[in-house]
Amino acid sequence: MTITSFSQDxxxxxxxxxxxxxxxxxxxGAKGVWGSESTQTGVCRLALSDLDKQVKDWFIVETKKLGCTIKIDECGNIFATYPxxxxxxxxxxxxxxxDTQPTxxxxxxxxxxxxGLQVLRTLKENNITPNFPITLVDWCNEEGARFAMSLMASSVWAxxxxxxxxxxxKDIYDNETTVLQELKRIGYLGETKCSYKENPLKCHFEIHIEQGPVLEEYEKKIGVLTGAQAYNWLNIKIEGMSQHTGTTPMEFRRDALLATAKIISGINEVAKKYKGLASVGKLSLLPDVVNVIPGExxxxxxxxxxxxxxxSHIRKGCQEVIEEACLNKAGNGVKLPYSIIDPYPYPATHFDKSLINIIDDSAVAIVGEELKHKMYSGAGHDSCATNLVIPTAMIFVPSRDGISHNPKEHTEPEDLELGFRVLLESILRYDNARLSEL
Amino acid sequence: MTITSFSQDxxxxxxxxxxxxxxxxxxxGAKGVWGSESTQTGVCRLALSDLDKQVKDWFIVETKKLGCTIKIDECGNIFATYPxxxxxxxxxxxxxxxDTQPTxxxxxxxxxxxxGLQVLRTLKENNITPNFPITLVDWCNEEGARFAMSLMASSVWAxxxxxxxxxxxKDIYDNETTVLQELKRIGYLGETKCSYKENPLKCHFEIHIEQGPVLEEYEKKIGVLTGAQAYNWLNIKIEGMSQHTGTTPMEFRRDALLATAKIISGINEVAKKYKGLASVGKLSLLPDVVNVIPGExxxxxxxxxxxxxxxSHIRKGCQEVIEEACLNKAGNGVKLPYSIIDPYPYPATHFDKSLINIIDDSAVAIVGEELKHKMYSGAGHDSCATNLVIPTAMIFVPSRDGISHNPKEHTEPEDLELGFRVLLESILRYDNARLSEL
Structure with a gap:
């Protein structure tokens, strides 16, 4: 089947x-040199930092040049609307x-x-006025790296x-600083309500690098996403007893790190059993001193x-692993108290079928049936938040070696360009389909 | 056998x-409230901090009051000599x-x-001039908590x-600050050579809390130490690959923390097998972000x-555990590079037999045969350094619940007093024994 392209001319x-x-x-924010070319670095641009302010300022200048109107909402999201x-x-x-990860x-x-900016630039350059306005959004603090809530401002919007x-x-690097302070400080505490009800969108398209190895492995160019994984971040505290490492016999210990080690090993098995994922990326000890058994x-x-x-199976399996490890059988058998809080549970995301079809058709039009691949996302994205309240879908392009959250993250320029063309095609195709609304 | 006490009158x-x-x-530096009494806190007095300077200043004032002469050496040790x-x-x-641990x-x-100060105060109050001068030493940075070398300045002296x-x-909390800078800043970069050759002592007695459960368990009041454990601090780095936790299948990972968890569990078994001790008290991740697999x-x-x-058996067993964990069988099987450096190895300490006998006789004179216990030290002490070059021995008093390096560290006042009396008796007994030198 040949599909007409809305962008081909x-x-x-x-x-x-x-x-x-x-x-x-x-x-x-260029940082983390990994090769000799000037483009071979990563970026460190933490949410609500000076660098984040600078790129936001730049974004507003560039979209205004194209005739966009700008709204900044009360959570630092920027909505640039092309008429x-x-x-x-x-x-x-x-x-x-x-915003980015620190690495x-x-x-x-x-x-x-x-x-998205390139879509708007293309419309401008070609003197195209779409049927419906198009809003490009910079969602604030998707990463949750500095202020530990991923999809932060899109979640408020949704x-x-x-x-x-x-x-x-609070800033995880500086417990004195809050999101509100930083929004004010960098001038992005806007007046627009952060709400899909009061500042609505018709739908949300998002294109992203895969951040995993699937497209590369299958030799595909475009991922058409059907949804995203369910995930949960469990904040766990294990309480042991700080004691001198030299004077406390092994069988008298309450070593919070030893219990944690058993948990980290155990949850790895649990995740494999249920064909899911589990790992620990963030961990701290108290008091974190060479010759003191970790007390927390x-x-x-x-x-x-x-x-x-x-x-849910993995969550249950983790609970069992934690319970077992905290029995402290390797120490004095005094059970280690623990607490678990899971503040940011995200259910599995299932994107909107009609938008998936728009993207699928667009992918076929640009790269052909052979090079597109239906898949789901391993990571959470702002689209997981928007999908809760408006039709949403996503496009992926390959990530070299599946590497992401690492300065070496790379996608070939040709693949970046193909992905953009699928987004452009999808936006125009959708804009056309919406004529039936009238 | 009844032993005459030199201090009884x-x-x-x-x-x-x-x-x-x-x-x-x-x-x-009082810190870490654990009870309602004003004495129920710990102390945080890191080496070469402002608080360390203040207590050193106080120490000099108090010893000078007793007629001591003061030498400060080039590593911050203070020698107060009673004539x-x-x-x-x-x-x-x-x-x-x-100095103390942070907790x-x-x-x-x-x-x-x-x-030691109370020994000198007692001599002064009783108008006793000992046969030989007595030097009380405040050894600088025994803990190695802020500048990571335990027994720091006694090791230079030895x-x-x-x-x-x-x-x-370098200060582990502030990579810009060095020991030299801090010695200068607090005014304790002295002119006396830090050397047992150029600023010698005849011997070294040290009294210390046990920091472990042995005396309490055996219902003894005085530990007569025969030596101290051998120990080693291995600095280990495991290199993995930072990747997105959501998009990297379990079987494609190089998770440096998972390998570390297996090591922490494994070395625990190794230590038990050889009836020794092993644990990890200090640990850090890079990048330490929730949704990034630890790359280091x-x-x-x-x-x-x-x-x-x-x-040596434990060291070898740990090597095997590390080697096995870094095969990364739980991930993609690509071996994780690791490095091990062990900068501060301390051999087992065997204290001087004649000094042990002096302490043993003193303990019998003060508490009787039934309440003293021959034992070895689990922790390293400045006496482990001095023992390398001069006759050395140590006295222990009980630690409640064996707890140390923790604000709750506690010894009953009566036990503190008994220990002091054994030290006083030992010093006088030794001073008398030395008359044979003349």
Whole structure:
């Protein structure tokens, strides 16, 4: 089946997208050299930092140049709206995020926002007025790396978090600083309500790097996403007893780190059993001194599964592993107290079927049936939040060696360009399909 | 057998010692409330901090009041010498340390220095001039908690470390600050050579809390130490690959923390097998972010054994555990690189037989045969350094529940007083025995 392309007659400068990715990386947070080329670094641009402010300022300048109107909401999200013919209708939405991990690459999130910008630049350059307005969103603090809530501001927009909750979040590197303080400090505490009800979008398209090995392994160019894994971040505290390492016999110990080690090994088995994922990425000891048995260990257990039932099995298995480890059989048998809190559970995401079809058709139009692949996302994305309240779908492009959250994160320029063209095609195709609304 | 006491006719105010322990704790670093009484806190007095300077200043004032002469050496050790009749002979030495762990108690080290002070106060109050001068030493940075080398300045004095090595040590909380800078800043970079050759002592007595459960368990009051465990601190780095926790299948991972968890569990078994000790008290992850698989883990493995051969067995067993864990069988089978450095190996210590006998006789004179116990030390002490170059021995008093390096560290006042009286008796007994030198 041949599919007509809505973008095939346009003048398309997709190389400009790649150049913009690198020029903004260089201007706003390039860090972590991994090769000899100037583009071979990662980016460190933590949410609500000075660098995040600078890239936000730049984003507003660039979208205003194209004739967009700008709204900044009370959670730091930026909505840049390109006018259409029917401006009373809800805008078609697309977006992603410009913040990164501390050891982030050049593409995670950034590729999505800048591809959206390139869609708007293409419309402008071709003097196209879409039927409906198109809003490009920079969602604030997707990563949750500095303020520990991923999908932070898109979650408020979708109504599953309150602005008060996120305002109170503290900088994990500096316990004195809150989201509210930083929003004010960098000038991004906007007046627009952060709510899908009061500042609505018709839908949300997002393009992103895969951050995993699947497309590369199957030699595909475009991932058409059907959904995203369920996941949960369990904040766990194990309480032991700080004692001198030299004077406390092994059988008298309450070693919180030894129990934690058994948990980390055990949850690895649990995840494999249920064909899901589990690991610990963040961990701290008290007092963290060479010759003191750790009296307390705090860590975050990240568990994921393709469906909610699988996640629930893993959660249960983890509970058993924790319970067993805290019996402290390797020590004096005095049970170690523990606590578990899971503040950010995300259910499995199932994207909107009609949007999936739009993307699927667009992918076929641009790369052909052979090079597109239906798949689900391993990571959470802002689209997982928007999908709770509006039709949403996503596009993936390959990640070299599946590496992400690492300066070495890389996608070939040709693949970045193909992905952008699928996004452009999807937006135009959707804009056309919406004529039936009228 | 009844043993004559050399101190029985003295006016002894051992309660003053207990009062001094609490008043200095209150003035210089009380922290970590664990009960409702004002004395129920720990102490945080990190080496070369402002609080360490303050307690050193206080120590000099108090010893000068007794007629002591003061030498400060180039590594921050303070030697306070009480004059004897034969002041050309080497002084009888006693000492311990006034610095603490960040989560330290009121007794570790402090009890030894203040008991020495109480010995000198007792001589003064009773108008006794000993045969030989007596030097009380405050050894600088025994803990190695802030600048990561335990027995720091006593090791330089004993010639097994150089002053240049310790000057370059960096504050683990602030990588900009060195030992040399802090010695200068607090005014304790003295002019006396830090060397047992150029600033010698005849011997070294040290009294210390046990920091373990043995005396309490056996219902003994005085530990007569025959030696101390061999120990080693292995600095280990495991290199994995930072990848997104959500998108990297379990079988494709190189998780440095998972390997570390297997090591921590494994070394626990190794230590038990060889009847020694092993644990990890200090550990850090890179990048330490919730949704990133740890790409690097650095930790310090603390291993101990009563004798050098046992330590060597444990060291070998740990190597095997590390090798096995780094095969990364739970991940993609790509071997994880690791490195091990062990900068501070301490062989098993065997104290001087004649000094052990002096202490043993003194313990019998004060508490009787039934309440003293021959034992070895689990922890390293400054006496392990001095024992390398001069006759050395130690006295222990019980630690409640064996707890130390914890604000709850506690020894009953009566036990503190008994220990002090054994130290006083030992010093006088030794001073008398030395008359045969003349």
């Amino acid at each position: 346009l003048k398309i400068n997709s190389r400009e997208l790649v150049d913009t990715i690198h020029s903004t990386a260089d201007m706003f 259409g013919k029917y401006n009373d209708a809800l805008p078609t939405g697309m977006g992603s995020h410009l 982030g690459g050049r593409y995670d999130g950034i590729y999505g926002v800048l591809s 109504g599953i978090k309150t602005k008060e909750e996120i305002y109170a979040l 260990v705090d860590f975050v257990l990240d568990i994921r599964h393709q469906n909610d039932e699988g996640l | 003295l006016k002894i105010n051992s309660r003053e010692l207990v009062d001094t322990i609490h008043s200095t704790a209150d003035m210089f 004897g009749k034969y002041n050309d002979a080497l002084p009888t030495g006693m000492g311990s340390h006034l 330290g108690g009121r007794y570790d080290g402090i009890y030894g220095v203040l008991s 010639g097994i470390k150089t002053k240049e090595e310790i000057y370059a040590l 883990v650095d930790f310090v493995l603390d291993i101990r054994h009563q004798n050098d051969e046992g330590l």
